[in-house]
Amino acid sequence: MKARNKFVLVNALIFMCSTILTGCIDKTELNEIALVIGIGIDKDKDGESLLVTLELTNPNTNKESQDSPGKANSSILETSKGKNLSDALQNFTQISTLAIDFTHIQVIVMSKSLCVEGIDGVIDYVSRDRQFRNLNWILMAEDSARDVLKTKIPSDDITSLGLSNMMNKLRKNGSILPVDLNRFIIGFKSQVRASLAPVVRVEKTEDEPKGRIKIEKTAVFKNDRLVGVLTxxxxxxxxxxxxxxxxxxxxxxxxxxxxxxxxxxxxxxxxxxxxxxxxxxxxxxxxxxxxxxxxxxxxxxxxxxxxxxxxxxxxxxxxxxxxxxxxxxxxxxxxxxxxxxxxxxxxxxxxxxxxxxxxxxxxxxxxxxxxxxxxxxxxxxxxxxxxxxxxxxxxxx
CATH class of the missing domain: 3.30.300.210 (Nutrient germinant receptor protein C, domain 3)
Structure with a gap:
C-alpha cells in the first residue's frame, strides 16, 4: 500500500512540475498582440501583386494616452505587398514585431481594380482560414481600399468598427443591401454564380478635405468578377x-x-x-x-x-x-x-x-x-x- 501511495505522489509531482515549468515558455503578452479589425486589399501598380492594408488596434494606446492625453491613435495601419493574399500576410512579419490576430476582424474591403480582374483567390483564402468569420462584412471600394481604411469616421475611433456599425444600421433599416462573407459566398455557389457587395467611397469636399466615408451603390459580381454597379x-x-x-x-x-x-x-x-x-x-x-x-x-x-x-x-x-x-x-x-x-x-x-x-x-x-x-x-x-x-x-x- 505504501509503494502505491508513493507511486501516486511521484506522478502527481511530475505533472505539477511539468505544468509550472512549461506554462509560460511560449507566452505572448497582450501588448505584443495586434488585433486586426479591418483588411483592405488593393491591386498594386505593377498589375501582378497585391497591396494588403491591415487596420490594427494600437497596443500602446493606454501608454500613449497617459504620456500625451488626447493624442493617442486607437488604431494603426500597416501595409504589405505580396504575390497573393497569403504571401502578403506572411510578409507582415518582415515589417512588424507584433503578433497579428484576425479573430476580431469586422470588414473586408476590396478595391474596384481587384474586383474587375477577379477575386477568387482572395475569397478562397478568407473562406479557408479559420480566423476569418462568415459574419465579416464585404465591401468594394470605389477607388483605393487603403484610402477607405485611413479615412476616419467622426463617431468611431477605429474606421473598420465604424464601417461595421454602418452596415449593421443598413441591415435594420437602410437603402443599401448589406452583405457578409457568408451571403457573398452563397451567391457564387448559387445556380447563376452571381453575388453582390455594397460600394464604399471617400467623398472629399471643401468642408471636409480629408474626406468622409459613404456607403452607396451596389457592386454586381458574376463568376468572381465585377460586371457592373447599381446606382x-x-x-x-x-x-x-x-x-x-x-x-x-x-x-x-x-x-x-x-x-x-x-x-x-x-x-x-x-x-x-x-x-x-x-x-x-x-x-x-x-x-x-x-x-x-x-x-x-x-x-x-x-x-x-x-x-x-x-x-x-x-x-x-x-x-x-x-x-x-x-x-x-x-x-x-x-x-x-x-x-x-x-x-x-x-x-x-x-x-x-x-x-x-x-x-x-x-x-x-x-x-x-x-x-x-x-x-x-x-x-x-x-x-x-x-x-x-x-x-x-x-x-x-
Whole structure:
C-alpha cells in the first residue's frame, strides 16, 4: 500500500512540475498582440501583386494616452505587398514585431481594380482560414481600399468598427443591401454564380478635405468578377427580392396633376411573391409586391378618400416602373440574375431547370416578367392636413 501511495505522489509531482515549468515558455503578452479589425486589399501598380492594408488596434494606446492625453491613435495601419493574399500576410512579419490576430476582424474591403480582374483567390483564402468569420462584412471600394481604411469616421475611433456599425444600421433599416462573407459566398455557389457587395467611397469636399466615408451603390459580381454597379436608387429596390430584409424603405416623390402639390411617401416592404409560368415557348414571372406607406411631406393638398386612393395608385405606378427598370438593367446591361429567377425555377421545378441551366445566360436576357404593387396608405403622421395653408391650395384639389 505504501509503494502505491508513493507511486501516486511521484506522478502527481511530475505533472505539477511539468505544468509550472512549461506554462509560460511560449507566452505572448497582450501588448505584443495586434488585433486586426479591418483588411483592405488593393491591386498594386505593377498589375501582378497585391497591396494588403491591415487596420490594427494600437497596443500602446493606454501608454500613449497617459504620456500625451488626447493624442493617442486607437488604431494603426500597416501595409504589405505580396504575390497573393497569403504571401502578403506572411510578409507582415518582415515589417512588424507584433503578433497579428484576425479573430476580431469586422470588414473586408476590396478595391474596384481587384474586383474587375477577379477575386477568387482572395475569397478562397478568407473562406479557408479559420480566423476569418462568415459574419465579416464585404465591401468594394470605389477607388483605393487603403484610402477607405485611413479615412476616419467622426463617431468611431477605429474606421473598420465604424464601417461595421454602418452596415449593421443598413441591415435594420437602410437603402443599401448589406452583405457578409457568408451571403457573398452563397451567391457564387448559387445556380447563376452571381453575388453582390455594397460600394464604399471617400467623398472629399471643401468642408471636409480629408474626406468622409459613404456607403452607396451596389457592386454586381458574376463568376468572381465585377460586371457592373447599381446606382443608389436601383440598389433600394433589391430589397424586394430578399426575404431576409424587412423594414427596408424607399422614399418616393409622388407626381401629381398640379405643379403646386408636393407629396413624399415613405414605403415599407411587407412581402414579395414571385410566380413562375413555364411553357414550351419559354418562361415568365409574375412579381407581386405588397407594401404599406406613410406620408412624410404634404403641401398644397387636403386629404380625403379620393386623394388617398390617388396617392396609393400613383405610388404603385412609380414603384412598378422603378422595379421594372432594375430587372431590365440586370437583363440587358449586366446579364446577371441577381433577382433570383433561376433559383426559383430550380427550387420549384428542378427537372425543368436541368434543361435550362446550360443556356440560362441566353434565356435570362429574354425572360418576360410582370411587376405589380399593392400599396396601402396606413399612416398620415401626427397631423392630417398641412399646418400651413397656401392660397392656391383650393385650386389644386
Amino acid at each position: 443608389t436608387e436601383e440598389s433600394k429596390y433589391l430589397a424586394w427580392f430578399h426575404r431576409r430584409i424587412k423594414g427596408n424603405l424607399v422614399v418616393s416623390p409622388i407626381k401629381s396633376a398640379s405643379k403646386n402639390e408636393n407629396i413624399v411617401v415613405q414605403i415599407f416592404k411587407e412581402d414579395t411573391k414571385i410566380n413562375t409560368n413555364i411553357k414550351d415557348d419559354g418562361v415568365s414571372f409574375e412579381i407581386k409586391c405588397i407594401a404599406t406607406a406613410e406620408i412624410k411631406e404634404l403641401t398644397n393638398l387636403k386629404l380625403n378618400s379620393a386623394v388617398i386612393n390617388r396617392i396609393e395608385t400613383n405610388t404603385e405606378q412609380i414603384l412598378e416602373v422603378q422595379l421594372s427598370e432594375l430587372i431590365n438593367k440586370c437583363q440587358t446591361n449586366l446579364n446577371a440574375d441577381i433577382i433570383g429567377f433561376a433559383e426559383i425555377i430550380y427550387n420549384n421545378n428542378p427537372e425543368k431547370w436541368g434543361s435550362m441551366k446550360e443556356n440560362w445566360d441566353e434565356i435570362f436576357p429574354n425572360t418576360k416578367y410582370k411587376v405589380s404593387f399593392d400599396v396601402t396608405l396606413k399612416k398620415l403622421g401626427m397631423i392630417k392636413d398641412s399646418p400651413i395653408e397656401n392660397e392656391e391650395e383650393g385650386k389644386s384639389q
